[in-house]
Amino acid sequence: MIDLKNLTIEKAHEGMKKGEFTCTELVDAYLKVIKEKNKELNAYLEVYKDISEQTEKAQKKFQDGSATLLTGIPFAIKDNILFEGHIASASSKILENYKATYDSTVIKKLKEAGAVIIGRTNMDEFAMGSSTQTSAYGVTRNPLDPARVPGGSSGGSAAAVAADMALVALGTETCGSVREPAAFCGLVGLKPTYGAVSRHGIIAMGNSLDQVSPFGKNVSDVEIIFNTLSKYDPEDSTSVPEDLRVSKTKTNSKKIGVPWHLFENGVEEVVMQNFKESLEKLKNSGYEIVDIKLPHSPYSLAAYYIIMPAEVSTNLSRFDGIRYGYSAEGKNLLEVYKKSRGQGFGKEARRRILLGTYVLSHGYYDAYYNKAIKIREKIKEEVMQAFQSVDLIATPTVPILPFKLGEKMDDPVAMYLCDIFSAPANLSGVPSMAIPSGKTKENLPLSIQFMASHFAENILFEVGKKFETIR
Numbered sequence: 001m002i003d004l005k006n007l008t009i010e011k012a013h014e015g016m017k018k019g020e021f022t023c024t025e026l027v028d029a030y031l032k033v034i035k036e037k038n039k040e041l042n043a044y045l046e047v048y049k050d051i052s053e054q055t056e057k058a059q060k061k062f063q064d065g066s067a068t069l070l071t072g073i074p075f076a077i078k079d080n081i082l083f084e085g086h087i088a089s090a091s092s093k094i095l096e097n098y099k100a101t102y103d104s105t106v107i108k109k110l111k112e113a114g115a116v117i118i119g120r121t122n123m124d125e126f127a128m129g130s131s132t133q134t135s136a137y138g139v140t141r142n143p144l145d146p147a148r149v150p151g152g153s154s155g156g157s158a159a160a161v162a163a164d165m166a167l168v169a170l171g172t173e174t175c176g177s178v179r180e181p182a183a184f185c186g187l188v189g190l191k192p193t194y195g196a197v198s199r200h201g202i203i204a205m206g207n208s209l210d211q212v213s214p215f216g217k218n219v220s221d222v223e224i225i226f227n228t229l230s231k232y233d234p235e236d237s238t239s240v241p242e243d244l245r246v247s248k249t250k251t252n253s254k255k256i257g258v259p260w261h262l263f264e265n266g267v268e269e270v271v272m273q274n275f276k277e278s279l280e281k282l283k284n285s286g287y288e289i290v291d292i293k294l295p296h297s298p299y300s301l302a303a304y305y306i307i308m309p310a311e312v313s314t315n316l317s318r319f320d321g322i323r324y325g326y327s328a329e330g331k332n333l334l335e336v337y338k339k340s341r342g343q344g345f346g347k348e349a350r351r352r353i354l355l356g357t358y359v360l361s362h363g364y365y366d367a368y369y370n371k372a373i374k375i376r377e378k379i380k381e382e383v384m385q386a387f388q389s390v391d392l393i394a395t396p397t398v399p400i401l402p403f404k405l406g407e408k409m410d411d412p413v414a415m416y417l418c419d420i421f422s423a424p425a426n427l428s429g430v431p432s433m434a435i436p437s438g439k440t441k442e443n444l445p446l447s448i449q450f451m452a453s454h455f456a457e458n459i460l461f462e463v464g465k466k467f468e469t470i471r
Helices: 008-015 022-040 051-064 105-113 155-164 178-184 219-229 269-284 297-318 333-343 347-360 367-386 412-419 421-430 457-470
Strands: 042-046 073-080 116-121 170-173 188-191 211-216 255-258 288-291 392-396 433-439 445-451
Touching: 008 022, 008 219, 022 042, 022 051, 022 073, 022 116, 022 170, 042 211, 042 333, 051 219, 073 155, 073 269, 105 219, 116 155, 155 170, 155 178, 155 421, 170 219, 178 433, 178 445, 188 219, 188 457, 211 219, 219 433, 219 457, 255 269, 269 288, 269 392, 269 433, 269 445, 269 457, 297 347, 297 421, 297 445, 347 367, 392 457, 433 457, 445 457
Parallel strands: 073 116, 073 170, 255 288, 255 392
Antiparallel strands: 042 116, 170 211, 188 211, 188 433, 392 445, 433 445
């Protein structure tokens, strides 16, 4: 019997290497759990039919000695990551039967490593949402409490790992879409430096923000996945060449900056209490905690919700009912456009397309979009300035506990506020990681988030592993 609850990538690798279990037996253990739990949780939209072919290839790698740490490791992937010959719908009706015609770069890397990709997971439609409730294929439930949301937009991937339906998973993050579900499901979630992991073959939401991001139950698993995927890719114009991936962090001390002014209001008491206790533990372990100011960061969410819809409006214009995806019949071309988009896109996607088109329109471009871009630059400058004097910046991952299904659906602004601590890292392009930091009396997960300078993921992994031993 494989102990899925406490399994890590390294333990699974050792088990397969020593012949304690085969790749097939490991994957079958996860498929058994999927059969038991997925009906209720709705984490997977599809379990792939070619799993046995994948496990056979992985097993051969163990036999011929070419196995890597990820060989035979069962992965779940978010439904916006292209896997050749498999449906990638971005959880939208408009792409419900779209089959990927090529592999995304991250899938190529996983295939080369011999990983087994079990299936595609549910998400907020086109990654728009913080709760995995905007999917065209039903909501995903939180495995820790099925009456609550798992976070979003990568909620299906998070739920799959938290429920032992995959050992690890890939999501994507535009603003908190991996760190927030990691926090809500008691996992580790890393948002890498922008440009560290290829975006080639990812269904785009916001090109200047999107980044493929891994989930795991511990920091080591996330580190292994990141190291495998973090390579330069000439197919992606935003991918940063290896020789330019230099961290600009100047200090060598264990100094953590805390921007207290960012969370004076709106943070639930139990979250704030846990955050203070976590800082105390870090202090007792030799870390220096200092106050820092990020004067423009309070505007980061407002800037994000102008820049992101503008990019969404541009990206989603390609789904017109003509080239591919869902197409409705109409008397003329305009009617085909209107019906296909009106019926194919869900409510949240339509809201953001309209908002984005508005801020890019003549007369409003300068008033909104240009100002948001200027604010973004200011935020990036001040974050980089902060890293001249501290190694890390710490905040709670999210200001609230996982909320009940349906609770915030009628209040989009309340939903958007879940991203309040995520936005500075996405706008400035720096890496950030969410780590479980305890549980409430009701057994709901709590989480702390660390940010580091560009390409300083190693510092995040270092503090993360240390925090795992003291939390």
